[in-house]
Structure formats: C-alpha cells, structure tokens
Amino acid sequence: MRLLLVEDDNHVAAALSAVLARHGFDVTHARSGEEALQALVPEGNGFGVVLLDLGLPDQDGYEVCGKIRKRTSTPVIMVTARSDVRSRIHGLNLGADDYVVKPYDTGELLARIHAVSRRTVHEETTSGTETELRLGPVHIELPTRQVSVNGSVVQLTRKEFDLLALLAQRPGVVFRREQIISEVWRTSWEGTGRTLEVHVASLRAKLRLPALIETVRGVGYRLVAPAA
Secondary structure (H helix, E strand, O other): OEEEEEOOOHHHHHHHHHHHHHOOOEEEEEOOHHHHHHHOOOHHHHOOEEEEEOOOOOOOHHHHHHHHHHHOOOOEEEEEOOOOHHHHHHHHHOOOOEEEEOOOOHHHHHHHHHHHHHHHHHHHHHHOOOOEEEEOOEEEEOOOOEEEEOOEEEOOOHHHHHHHHHHHHOOOOOEEHHHHHHHHHOOOOOOOOOHHHHHHHHHHHHHOOOOOEEEEOOOEEEEOOOOO
16 A cells, blocks of 8 residues: 655654555655645545644644645545644544544554555445456456456355455555454454465465465565456
C-alpha cells in the first residue's frame, strides 16, 4: 500500500518511515501541507492512506485535512498531541477517518491504518457493480464464489476462496499475516499455528501458479498478477 506521511520533523519521519516500510508500506514523505496537497494530485495519486500530523509549518493541519477531503476520498488519519475530545470531533467533522494521539503505540497505529484501508476497500467493493476479478489467466466470480484458471474451474474450500478474494482485491499490496487472519478467519493471529501457511500452499498448488502469491518475509503476503 502506498502511504503519504505528512510530517515536518525529518527525524520522526525517518524513524516512522522505516517502521512502515518493514510492514510493507511504500512511504512518501511530505514536509508541509502544500507538499502533501501537491502529492495527492491527480485524485489521490494512488495513495491508500494519508497519515497527517497536525503540527505543520505552513498551514493549519485541520485546514489541510479539509482541503485533502475536497480533493480525494483517500482515508486520512490525523496524528496530534491534542487529546481533548473537541479537537478529535473537529478533525472528524472535517473529513478525517481516524485520529491518533501522541505518544502512540506503533502496533495501534498499524492497526488503525489497516482498519481504515479495509473500510475503504469494503465500501468500494459493495458500492460498485464489479462482481468478478480477472488477474491474467485467473478469473474470480465473487457472487458464485467460483474460480477458474485458463477457463478450467478450480475447486477451492471456503477459506481458500476467501483468502484468494482478499488478496485479489488489491494486487501488489502487502497484507500482514495478522490482517489476513482477522479478515478471513475472524480471529487473532495467536493460536492459529500454521493455518495461513497451509492455505497459501494449497492455493498455489491448486491454481498451479506458485508465483501468484508472494511471501513477504516477516510481514505477510501479496498477490502478484500474472501475465494473461
């Protein structure tokens, strides 16, 4: 996922960018409100989430949030030291999707980023008319839960289909193991053992496309769309 980090402190930005990169994010750093607005042209510019620090040198962070929302529907998470309820409500009313108060736990921040991303993907999927996904020779029919490769139907279990459909919604995007377990198995990562690895291996074998699902070491998996 591409993430726009709006932070004027280079030291903070460098440390946070390193953490985000280790978790599969492609981070672009904007040091001011104007840089952030330019980075979002045209219409979101492919960013999955904007992480917006409110303490910017050139513009009020709330004002920047309002401008972002007028330009794009890309999810915005505000980051600030202001913990009062009125400030949070003001930010949400301007169009922010979530709010993180400093100092924050990195795990919590990652969870919030994935949460707003999931909501956005769900809204796009349910509001649109798309009922099938085509990824090279792979054809996924969502309503009938049928998968075929080069025209031949492949029999998948319910969880195998759910896993493939999740990854196929955003080809190239790295899904963390914890996120996949939460989305597909509706539980936490602890106690699931090798469940996810077994299902990934089974999908690779059944689809006869071992390179379709790529393992991102220490993070999770992503779907690599094959050539038609």
